[in-house]
Amino acid sequence: MKHFGLLLASSFIVVCSATFRRLTVDPVALRERKRAEPRVGDETIYGWSTAYYDVPIDNFAFTSAQTYRMKYLYNLTYYELGGPIFFYTGNEGSIEEFAKNTGIMFDLAEKFKAAVFFAEHRYYGASMPFGNISYTNANYLGYLSSTQALADFAKLITFIKTDVLKCPPDTPVIAFGGSYGGMLAAWLRMKYPHIVSGAWSSSAPLLYFEGGNVSPSAFEKAVKEVFINAGCNENTIANGLEAIKNLMNTAEGRQFLNDLFRIDPTSTLTESTDSDFLVEWIWAAMDYMAMVNYPYPSNFLQPLPGWPYSCENFARSEITDARQAATALYQISNVYYNFTGNVATNCVNWNVCGESAIANLGADAGWSWQTCTELVLMMCSEGPPNDFFDNQCENYNGPVEIQIALCAAEFTRAGWNREFLDVNAVAIEYGFDYAAASNIIFTNGNLDPWSPGGVYANTPGIQEATKNGIYTFLIDGSAHHLDLRQPNTCDPPSVKNARFQITNIIDCWVHKNSCSNLPNATPLPPAGSENPQNCKSDLFGYPWGQMQTMLHSVWSVCFFLILYGTIGSTRKLRLLSDPVARSFVKNVKAASTDPIYSWSTAFFDVPINNFAYINTQKFAMKYLYNNTYYKIGGPIFFYAGNEAAIEGFAENTGIMFDLAPRFNASIVFAEHRYYGESKPFGDLSYSGIMFDLAPRFNASIVFAEHRYYGESKPFGDLSYSDVKNLGFLTSTQAMADFAKFLPHFKANVLNCSSDTPVIAFGGSYGGMLAAWFRIKYPHIVTGAWASSAPVLLFKGANVDPGAFDKVVTEDFIEAGCNREAVYKAFNAIHELASTTAGLTFLNEMFVIEAKSNLTQASDADYLVSFIREAFGYLAM
Template identity: 25%
Template sequence: MVPTNPKSWLCALAITLSANTLSVNSKSASPDSIDGSASNLIHALGPQGVNLLKLQNRQKSHNAKLFVQDASSSYGSNLGDVPEDPFPEFLPYYFEQPLDHFTETNHTFGQRYWVSTRHYTPGAPSTPVFVLDGGETSGEDRLPFLDTGIVDILAAATGGVGVILEHRYYGNSIPVANFSTDSLRWLNNAQAAADSANFMANVKFPGIHEDLTAPGKPWIYYGGSYAGARAAHMRVLYPNLVFGAIASSGVTHATLSNWEYMEVIRLAAEPKCAAHLVGAIESIDSILALSREGGRRAGMGKMLKGLFGLASLENDEDFVSLLEAPLSSWQSKNWDPSVGSTVFDSFCAALVKPPFPFVSSPAVVDAPFGDASRLVKEEGLVLDYAVFNYAKYIREKYVSLCPEGMTVEECFGTYNDAQYQGTSLDQTWRLWMFQVCTEWGYFTTAPPDQKQPRIISRLLDLVYETRICAQAFPPGKHFRVPAMPNITAVNALGDFEIAADRLAIIDGEVDPWRPDTPHSQYAPDRKDTLTRPFKLIPNGVHHYDEFGLRNTADEPEEIKKIHGEMIVFVKDWLKQWKA
């Protein structure tokens, strides 16, 4: 790699670096560069998210095997020990649910739940029950909210009972023998809502002799993200059972092309990072377009991919989809550093950093993207150094996850149908993907206006992002996935304008999902009242209010404020309760 302006970087004249000779070694890979659950990866990255999830799981399995083999170490001597339960106070229980609430069937399954009675006041006429919807992940992942998060905060303030209710098909609440197209046909919004209603109306909590079922007691339903939309839906669908609901980052608007997700990130990111991203993506798109024209420029695309360690990746769409990977970590930012991700910030720092440590002139560092002082020539390409930084980051953090014995096509290609057709119960990525393909959508695409600044490639369109639906879910004997998700099934429940008394809407100012919530730029504005709270957390990202600290005095001011306001409006709601 050499700068094109030797007067600016005289010391770099002799430096060369061939990206094509860089070795890719799986031992240097770190799955920590991939943030979030299966649903989070699929939310932002679609089919490439499935690939990364599989590589992440493979790496973790490999590391665990190496750990087990090292029995001579001080760690290895304890490998037979059962991991300590971080929440021993909360035992799992199961509630029997019908597989199908809308047709007669004898098939049932156990829906897992957990209960906290640490603040319960027996015999109180208006003892509230706070149920948190587990959403599109294992209910175990939600137990922190029962311990120190929003469920515990509200239960402590009101003498209530806290519950985590696992969503059908997720965690251990699995009603089927496999995840084939036919077996997944009962995984939909209506069935899940009916599960919750049946649970509230009939559950008998172990160790509690008092009848706490709805509508005899005030139940307040809470959810974040997808589960936030479900919380709002429950208040609308079952108002006789759900006395109140809190939708945090509730995505009540289902959509096909969810291009606004990345637009929020572009506008909220540190300006220099965002500008470098926009410039890098425009450069990459331009080179790929020239390469597809053929002629003497035909090899430019492969040269570009080679910088990223992806020269043999066949399809341009797969290449640019992998470049989205660090962007998806924005959603995992959190005010609590013990649970929040710093991957996006690390990526930005790497992107804007001058490639040579002795080059720190403000004239270069602060020059606009593409300025002559910033250009570097490598492998026949002349590009802003931010593109080379981007390439290095992708090589080290993501391409390095591809293990020895597998090609980059096998790791990051998405055109092989067979890699998405396993239906065993360990293929948990199929669950949220099925919901995406049938009812919810949210395919992350480039902006429809190609002149608009963007941080992902214009090649990422609806055709590419939705192809996995047909690949992963071929027609079954009893069910066929629609050509496009039936988003009307979701939006008919209220969409941006969903509203009811004792339904709170809480969102984050810079949440990439905000455009799909009632705080969207497309939604009408509302008043914030005690009966219908409508709150936006300054600088908040995804369901910020759901998290809490054991010592609430240590929470940042904006989190103390929202938690205090939530306690106020919930107490006001409970004053309206009439048994």
């Protein structure tokens, strides 16, 4: 949702009020601010310890070794070895505020014997990658993104297991998060299912983005409904907003408003256009009160009474008198800004007060930056009868144009430009189809204006995903992530019941033998501990009066944990070895020499760094495609290019071409960055099967070249010159290239439906990429054929480091080679290298180039490595 004041004149957008600075309502709106007033409710019940963990500033490039200190909180009061880890995915604010307002984690820790951790999101609170200059320009601020934060959390969880708790590596981890934190909790499970066992995603507006099919004005419509349902008179609020605009046209009216709203002298209303400031100030109060309409006094954003209260003694009947209607709006907004009565004056001019004018983000512009880069919320007001406010959607050409204007005003001086606004980032990186997701609980409250953007039973893919442990709850009478707060005697029965069912789901994820008593899809009869006359914390109250004997299992739930190894080992003196034979790479034939298969060549621009918004540099990624057998409705056969020019893989992946006619498929080969022609700056087990299958499937065939290989060099001839240029050569960057390319290929090359199936093919390292591509981007890739992919030859996968050489040895023995003769030959090389005559013999025997002649005994190691490498490639 956007609040701003714009004047359109002579085709220029003029910033006429501070409301231009409020880019979008913050889903949580936690902020650093000083309070002189006493706390109201929300007493801090639980304690924690504070610690820090060093994580890379850029998790997806190896351009430097810079790290920053990420703050985290932990409580081990109830932890016992064997218990799970409860992990809060921190969002846009200091982590302490989330710990104070997520009491359910502490409350359940006692039941589960769990360790509790709250991780602070980079660029918020004390977790500033560049200290006090973190917000100064795009070079520093560009590493603020959800993808970087998720990678931080994944690294921290691994560290917690190995160094903090020293617990087994398979210790269950349950992610918790509310609002943006709920989005992160869900995405963490989706992107890192091998690290997180399940997630409780509360009040997460995951669909409020381009492609999520949520009405941009749904938020403000929900705000209006919240106030009307609480007894506020719709006409009085509308009359009050109109009255303010009319009163601002006269000096007498402006003085009345300055006095009524007790406006601070620093932001006195002096011109008619200053009404924008005041309306924005009122608008923000109404939005945030609708979000945190808890049934008891709270202090989450501001000290507030229990809901409903704002219209309790005013605005219940229609008021037509201008000054009385304006007074009604003052009384409503005063509940938010000054319920305690301790605030003497109100500063409403954003240019003077900054974001403290609406008690929003304080000094941090972090959330604004995120909505100007990757999290571009599709929100605007539509005006009556949809909502109380102006028709932004129509007046300013929709949410994207609004956002461009807002971001330009806010961040141009920091280096932001239009290309930073990645409207499709969420659709590409996370998607809106949850068919491949597993073990996530999505909760939303019907009183929460963010709920229209939530995930429900009718969200694409959810019905399929229920068998994988996906649950959705629409909780009657619940506000913005009320379900995550400390249980309270004044909680509605529906909230207690949802917590009860969710607790049993988590019990199933943590203890697999407890899965027989999964909750019924229908809410259970409430019972027990509600006491609306005496609101207080309900400590360790599980099952909160719910009747466990009434549980029934109405479906069986399968839980799939996608496990694969991470990070690997090397052999001495074989650093240049790779799964694809270098001899193959050196001897790739030109495509024109192969009479069986053919393709067209094209290029697609992708960012050099897909995970940082520090600049808009791009490179041309090369890809090959064949649409000979493609028909509308057919799939896309996509080859995830690996470590060589893409043509070599196209020539040797004939199965894709072979299946294409059967499936009416389009075939695409994408070149890996930094290989072939896909150079950002300046080999495979035979794959003709793609061509062979293309006729069978009527498929389009595409081979995408991996960055930094072939012609896909991000920095041209300088791509390999130094770490600064070469550091963007990673599998994660390459997969992000492919993920960006495929929607482009569907929309602009094939002009096919966005749900056209995509089958990824790959062999060796390409097979690893094909498998990982499906794991990381299941909303983009329908399935994967991962051939000869050594995905477990890394640390943690428990594969014998000598397994490769053992198989090579067995291959040669089976072929008739004498093991002892080979051993003796290697020993003979070392013996010969100990004498000058022997060195000469070896140089001549192996026709060694003069520049690499063996000159001393230790050089025998190089020759032995050279021979061993040949053995390995021959065996492959």
